[in-house]
Amino acid sequence: MSSMPHPTTAATPLVIPGSKAVLWLVGTALLAIAVYYFVGVDQGAWSVFGNDTHIHELVHDGRHFLGFPCH
Amino acid sequence: MEKQIIWRGILAGAIGGVFAFVFARIFAEPQIQRAIDYEEGRDHAQSALDQATGLAAAHEHADPFSRAVQGNIGLGIGLILFGVAMGALFAVAYALCLGRTGRVRPRTLALLVAGGGFLGIYLVPFLKYPANPPAIGHEDTIRERGTFFLLMVTASVLFLVLTGWLGRRLQPRFGTWNAALIAGGVFVAATAIVMLALPSFSETPDALTDTTGRIVFSGFPADVLSHFRLYSVGAQLILWGAIGLVFAPMAERLLSPGKPAAAVSV
Ligand SMILES: [Zn+2]
Numbered sequence: 001m002s003s004m005p006h007p008t009t010a011a012t013p014l015v016i017p018g019s020k021a022v023l024w025l026v027g028t029a030l031l032a033i034a035v036y037y038f039v040g041v042d043q044g045a046w047s048v049f050g051n052d053t054h055i056h057e058l059v060h061d062g063r064h065f066l067g068f069p070c071h
Numbered sequence: 072m073e074k075q076i077i078w079r080g081i082l083a084g085a086i087g088g089v090f091a092f093v094f095a096r097i098f099a100e101p102q103i104q105r106a107i108d109y110e111e112g113r114d115h116a117q118s119a120l121d122q123a124t125g126l127a128a129a130h131e132h133a134d135p136f137s138r139a140v141q142g143n144i145g146l147g148i149g150l151i152l153f154g155v156a157m158g159a160l161f162a163v164a165y166a167l168c169l170g171r172t173g174r175v176r177p178r179t180l181a182l183l184v185a186g187g188g189f190l191g192i193y194l195v196p197f198l199k200y201p202a203n204p205p206a207i208g209h210e211d212t213i214r215e216r217g218t219f220f221l222l223m224v225t226a227s228v229l230f231l232v233l234t235g236w237l238g239r240r241l242q243p244r245f246g247t248w249n250a251a252l253i254a255g256g257v258f259v260a261a262t263a264i265v266m267l268a269l270p271s272f273s274e275t276p277d278a279l280t281d282t283t284g285r286i287v288f289s290g291f292p293a294d295v296l297s298h299f300r301l302y303s304v305g306a307q308l309i310l311w312g313a314i315g316l317v318f319a320p321m322a323e324r325l326l327s328p329g330k331p332a333a334a335v336s337v
Binding site: 021024025028029031032033035036038039040041044045046053054057058059060061062063064065066067068069070071 | 072095100103136141142145148155156157159162163166167193196197200204208210213214302
């Protein structure tokens with residue numbers, strides 16, 4: 001099971017324990033991905049608000065500049 | 072502990088987003104404006120051509136926000152929100168790496184994870200599907216371009232995680248140097264295969280010609296495209312660099328042994 005060798009210094013000894021920690025990490029990751037989606041993708045290739053384009057038009061320049069496909 | 076890491080990651084991401092916004096406002100906005108001017112000029116030339124040949128002119132669509140709003144408030148909101156999201160993802164990745172990466176100081180790990188985010192989420196996908204200014208890209212291919220771009224991001228992040236895992240597995244047998252080289256080679260090979268398999272899009276507008284073949288409007292200006300892409304890489308470097316460098320001292324204070332008091336506060 002434990003293929004990882006034991007850390008030999010005490011510098012980063014923490015493996016995040018417990019189900020509450022997992023919940024925080026998963027929740028944070030999902031929220032971050034949702035923000036990524038609304039800044040970069042929504043109302044372009046896909047849209048959760050139908051034909052509305054307000055988010056797309058507002059963050060339009062950032063969307064191009066951050067490397068997302070647009071137009 | 073995980074909460075302290077997450078809030079610090081979000082703070083680092085917000086700061087990185089502000090830096091990236093300032094950079095973008097100064098360097099990218101003029102290029103974006105040139106691209107939009109080109110697009111408008113070309114649309115007019117196209118309608119003039121269409122009218123001359125008796126075709127229906129393309130429809131104009133009204134934008135809900137002015138260029139001033141898009142280029143200032145909109146750009147700021149977009150980049151800072153993106154920075155916050157990336158800072159949060161960075162924090163999650165950092166928390167998962169803790170205790171699994173052997174003898175790495177907290178601040179060194181911060182730079183490594185930030186470098187991984189820059190590579191996996193931005194730079195490797197950029198090599199296949201580089202950032203494009205307005206006027207480049209057909210409206211009817213947005214679904215395909217969006218899908219394949221996200222596929223490329225997913226693949227490169229997945230490969231990067233697997234590369235880290237593989238490197239750790241190989242380290243006891245081959246040593247750190249050789250294990251890193253082997254794992255890195257596997258990453259490059261796997262990424263290259265995906266890049267070759269996915270379709271390419273070349274949608275940079277060529278010169279517009281009339282029925283006799285005479286050029287009536289030039290192709291997309293190459294300088295605008297190359298500057299835009301260079302600045303796009305620059306902004307992401309600033310964003311991820313700031314996330315790593317802002318988070319590093321906070322992680323050091325939070326995690327260093329001998330200063331347990333700092334870990335309980337906040
Ligand atoms: Zn666009």
